[in-house]
Each structure stands twice: as structure tokens, then as C-alpha cells.
Amino acid sequence: MDPTGRPAGDTPAVPAARQRTAVDAAADAFTDALLALDPALATELGFPGHETEYRDYSPAGHDAQASLARETLARLDGLEAADPTDAVTLDAMRERLGLVLEQHASGWHLAELNNIASPAQEIRAIFDLMPTDTAEQWEHIAGRAANVPAALEGYLESLRAAAAGGRVASARQVRTVVEQTRKYADEGTGFFAQLASSASLPREAGSGPSADADGRADDAVVRLPDDLAAALADSCASAAAAYARFADALEAELLPAAPEKDAVGRERYALASRQFLGATVDLEETYAWGVEELDRLIRAQERVAEQIRPGASIAEAKEILNADPGRKLEGTEALRAWMQGLSDQAVADLAGTHFEIPEPLRRLECLIAPTQEGGIYYTGPSDDFSRPGRMWWSVPEGEDTFTTWAETTTVYHEGVPGHHLQVATATYLRASLNSWRRNICWVSGHGEGWALYAEKLMEELGYLSDPGDLMGMLDMQRMRAARVVFDIGVHLELEIPERWGSGSWTPEKGYAFLRENLPISEGQLKFEFTRYLGWPGQAPSYKVGQRLWEQIRTGLEERAAAEGREFDLKAFHTQALGLGSVGLDTLRRALLG
Structure with a gap:
């Protein structure tokens, strides 16, 4: 049954509006x-x-957020599900909010610091999503920049409190964040300096000429009014100075107390794994499966290499692909345009065939990120779709050559049928899902697992018939399997598989292992290596999430066969995406019972 109570296979494109319930009211x-x-x-x-x-x-x-979770759980305890959608909401909220309280009790929530997903980056990154079309919107940016110092002071207070209790991120993470935040603060090239110096309005929003760096008039934009420009410059300077002080405090106070050891141990890792999966898995069994999956993917790559050139090794096949001028892009604008074209084609092809893609979801912007930290990521649309979903590529400094064969599957992962279709579908389902289900609940294993499932699905649907594109997909799948092995192995200090070395995992042994299995540049590799060490449990959630998604689909296929009916793949996709992002144990219960 889907959330509306219909049998799988009869799910409409957009679930019918349902009466709001007491559970919805609590969630909202x-x-x-x-x-x-x-x-x-x-x-x-x-x-x-x-x-x-x-x-x-x-x-x-942090205490206020824990109190809200506690009060909401108490409210939910007094409610009963009015329909199947309520049952999923109750299941999902109890799992997610209960975990918030477990994390709060651990004390480690106060120590959150890493190179990708901690308040150190979050406080800056929100500016990437703020609109810049009107003077009022620039006033908002100036106002938020003025509040950066207080935000960082509060964050530093939490880090100090955690340190007083013996909880400090590893020295590697502290040093990395010091370096990142000093770049944000740089008076010439830093984020806030650039934000102030590049501020402008579209021509229709103001009057008077603007000018480019050479002094030539730019007819497309106009400068901000002088008073607003001055206020923005002051607030950005204040934000930059606050980041500089923050970096100094990390270096002077936190770094001396930070452990050199990166491994977080079983207790912290198990809690983190549940956070990112919304499911409890046997860590040793999952590690062993990761080793086997990595071996399987390498064998598959060897078969594709043979197709590219008989007798070629995987490395030789990649060299052939990299040397192909028809598969090469020069410059970030060429990369952006290629991403946009491939994304638009996927939307056009898949809409109405294998997926329901309502009109508001068909707009997806592909952009080069304003940072140079490495990584490719997706940000969802605004609630009213006035801001579309966006695929961002953060290109490390100095990198300007890209190969399409290696990145085709990434576009499918981040866009359609991956993250964009998943996230924007939930946003769209206002008539059937409450605001928590649509906008707040996000479980990495569900979301990233779906995106990896989407990569493999595109092969199944015939979109990766080109051996180069298939090699690229297998490379990405191999990378995610290697991350399962590395992440669990290093943080739990497990034994290294014979193929990859001997003894127990250490970060140093792990770096060499990642270099062999991650098809990325050295700059990206260093970033990813640090990310895995500082964000335990997150990287495996991709491949483990995919495994759980595929197990659920297999269970439904077997059920359809046992009942003598054909499995409806499109209906499965509609039904599953219609649930929104939930923990994978909740997803399994919702779809399989």
C-alpha cells in the first residue's frame, strides 16, 4: 500500500489532497x-x-532544539494515526527526534567541526542561497553579514563547552577549518570581500552605470545605492574579521586540546551510522559486504576496459577516454553548459515515461559554486519553486579541464532522476505531505542511496550504453564502495583485506587505498579524505543506502511475482518518492510492511 492507502501500481501522478490530521498539526x-x-x-x-x-x-x-524535540515526542505519544500517511509520519518523527535526544545526551553535538558540514561552513554558505535581485534583498544580505560575529561567538562557546568535557574534533579537522575560515576572511580574495565588491543590481532594478574591472560600462547591472553599498561593505568587513578571530581562537584554544587520532570508535560511529541511515546495520557485516562489492565493481570495470580496447587494463582504458577530445571540456563555463544540457535532456526523456515530473520540477539550474573547496552538491528549490533546485560544482583552484565520460553519471546523481527529482517531488506534494515531511526530514542514506540507485537505474534504462559513460558510472559506484570499506574500517580500526594491505586500518594506509579507488584529482582526494575522517558514517550512507533501496525494490518485485502480477517500476518510483525522505527502516516498513 502507498501512503494514501492505494495498492502499489495504482498510485496517481500527484496523490490526492487529504484531510489534515492531528499528526499533521503536530508535525507542522x-x-x-x-x-x-x-x-x-x-x-x-x-x-x-x-x-x-x-x-x-x-x-x-542546542538545548532549545532538544527541548523542542522532547516536547514534540510527548505530543506524538498521545496521538494515533488517522491514515497510512500518519503512520509513516509517526514512525519517521519518533525515529528522527529520538535520535536528536540521543545525540544531545552524548555531548558531541557541541563539538561539531569538520571540513564540509559544520557551523564553520554553514554560517557562510547560507549567503549562496540568498537572492540578489533587489535592494531589499541586498539589505538582507548586509543584515545577515552583520550577524555573522554573534553566530560565530555562539558556535565558539559550544566548542569551548565541549572541550571542557573532553570532546574535541581531531587536530586534522581543526587545522583544516582554520585554513578554510582564514580564506573566508581574506581582505582581498576572501568570500566576504568578494561579496561586497561584486554587489550589483539588474539594470531594471536601479539606474546609473556600473563598470567592469577595466572601467568599461556594464549595461546589464547597476551599482547599489551608496548608503547600501557602504552598509554592505561594513557588515562584510565585520563578518570577515569575525572569521579571522574565529580561526585564531581555534588555533590558540582548540588545536592544543585536539587529539591527533582520527578514529572515533564504535560507540560514536554506531550513533552516527544511525543518524545518516535511519536504520541500524551490523557494522562488521556491512564492512565485509563493502569489500565484496568493491571487488565486484573492479571486475565489472575490467570487462568494460576490454570493450574500450581489447587487452587494456582499467587504467589504460581511462587514459584512452581522457585522450579523446570529444570527451573533454575546457573551462568551468563549458562544464556548466554541458551539465545543464545533459540535465535538461534527462528531464525531457524521463518525464512521463519512467517518472512523473510535474512542470515546476522540470527547471533545474546547473551552476559553478562560488567556493573552490571541491565537491559537487545539490540544493533544493524554495517551497514555492521561485528558486529552482540547483546543482553546484565547487571546482578546486587550478582545475579547468574536465572529462564528460567521468561525470555523466554525476549529473544523473545530483539531478534527474537523482537528488532533484527526489527532493523537489517532496516539496511539490503539498496536498498530501505535511511541512515536516516535505521540507525538514532529510536522511542521508535515503537521499544518497536513492541517488546511487538512480545512477544504476540509468544503466538499466539504456542511458549508459557508451562504454566510457559506463566506466564513469562504475568508477563512481566503486568510489562509494571503497568509502564503505575505508570509513568503517578506519573509524573502527578493523583488519585490512589482504588485497589492500595488512594489519589494522590507519588514515595513512587508508589514503593510499583511496588513491587507488577514487577517480578524482589530488585536490579533491585530499578534501574527501579529510571529509571522511571528520564526518564519520556519512560517506558509507550512499552505498549502504543504495543497498537498502535495492533490497526494498527486490522485495516488492518478489511479492508481485508471488501474486502473479507484473512489477510496475514507474509506480514503485512514484510511490517511494511520494513518501518524502525518511529513515530507511521507516521506508522499509512503509513499502514492505
């Missing part, structure tokens, strides 16, 4: 309270109001 009340506590999240979702504010990053702010 939680969402409203959470957005009041976290104004930047409201900006991320495109909700108006509080455009200049940040959440309280201090221990008091």
Missing part, C-alpha cells in the same frame, strides 16, 4: 517552531521572514 507545529529557532533554515527553504538572522549556535541554542 514542530516545523514552525524549528524554523523560528533556525532562521537560516527558513532562508534555505525559501520561507520569508527572519532573512538577516541565524540560529543560536551556543549550548543554550
